[in-house]
Amino acid sequence: MPLLVVGSVALDSVETPSQRRDNILGGSAVYFSYAASFFTSVRLVGVVGDDWPPAHTEMLRARNIDTAGLQVIAGAKTFRWRGKYLENMNDRETLDVQLNVMHDFTPVLPESFKRCRYLFLANGCPSVQMKVLDQMPGAELVMADTMDLWINNDRQQLLELLRRVDGLVLNDSEAKLLTGDENLVRAGHRVQELGPRFVIIKKGEHGAMFFSKHETYVLPAYPTKQVVDPTGAGDSFAGGMMGYLAEQASFDPKTLKEAMAYGILVASFTVEDFSLDRLQQISREDLRHRMGEYQRMLAF
């Protein structure tokens, strides 16, 4: 089943304690799409400027990612993010953000995209996320991401969004911020009570937690020695997870748990190099192999 994602398409500049890359391919919709493309066809909605290298679009298309929804704005520049990871490779500082074309991005979905039944609203302004939802009344599974900016500055709109989505993905500090609860298990359930049928709290190197009315579980991250660049891990997680759900055309509890594990594993590859570099080296078979290792790790 095809999967639709609306989110950012970016040129990132990333510094880590040992390396630096400038103007590399990034953005939530890009990481999500590529991660999902191991499992299903993807339709991407986003916006770039005319500084965008067409080769990136070609590369995505070759992955069965439909870029008909990628607007190119003449005379404008692509969204740019510059950040720096600290020694622990978990905390980061944003050094510069140039919204450029994202500043007044109002996603308009191609007609053919509106029939998609699985939708991911990558991190963005909740009112824009809802405008996308309005265009897809037939969506069966809607998942969304959010961030501290919207929790702090746009809480009412975010709460409205939460009543309209099936699943929410957010990180641990965001869950604490949204609920005011420092205990992640309680925080997860409280977010779930705000509307979504299920909530996933991402914990970076510590894995992810799942909450629904009747279920609570935690899966650890896949232990990797090789953390080169954590950028895009969260979006890769969401893409791997939702890609698997779309492939299975199901989101029953059993499939959701398998999907979460696949999300964790795709993300574990993403962080092993900059941008999509590592993901571009692997196949579905590599994911299957790592899944075997992961399941053995958790079996006793």
Add this chain to the structure above:
Amino acid sequence: MPLLVVGSVALDSVETPSQRRDNILGGSAVYFSYAASFFTSVRLVGVVGDDWPPAHTEMLRARNIDTAGLQVIAGAKTFRWRGKYLENMNDRETLDVQLNVMHDFTPVLPESFKRCRYLFLANGCPSVQMKVLDQMPGAELVMADTMDLWINNDRQQLLELLRRVDGLVLNDSEAKLLTGDENLVRAGHRVQELGPRFVIIKKGEHGAMFFSKHETYVLPAYPTKQVVDPTGAGDSFAGGMMGYLAEQASFDPKTLKEAMAYGILVASFTVEDFSLDRLQQISREDLRHRMGEYQRMLAF
């Protein structure tokens, strides 16, 4: 198979954001012993002053914990620790430490204890830990804990100890400090290369990681809403783990993984109340029940 532990016996005063308790039963050897006593008989070596309530000793004895190695020093005071947990219930400040009888504690093992084949050296000065080892040349499985104080101030002795133990248990920040590596997977393997056959990195609410020459795995913590007092979680983990190993009289890879899971589950009960209050309410059956939930959580 009986299990021997050498460590601290303490009266703790604990503040959390919502509650406070003074002079409650604590200490590494106490948490370890009680946790292990769900699985096997325990022999405790420690020291207290004459301010020590004999009722505590009685309570431990009733759990099949042999206190023949608990010295009571007349005219002296028991080790006291006072600490305060921050809002997140993970970070804590030590407000006061009174070493008292621990100041010049030199463990002398009763003859009957020396034949014990499973030994846990709770956190302590490495030279003292080695003096205990010297008294037990026939030990088959020796595990030890350590802390930042010894890593910073007593590194040479600690490195000597590491060449003499089978397993080391330490927390994430200590593993990073000992190796200078911020990646926990690399840090775990580096510690293992310093001597122990296996290393366990405790990550608090995020679970624990296991490292041997041929294995690397992570198990998450059991997700609990009810974190009242994290004091003793690490020692309960070690006690539950080693208690299970002693019960099974084995430390093959399969048993080690089961044991680590039991350690995680005993610790998950410990944090649900102050001191041993929660552990005193549960039975082996409760542990078995939670193990079932935990295994279902990790199966997919």
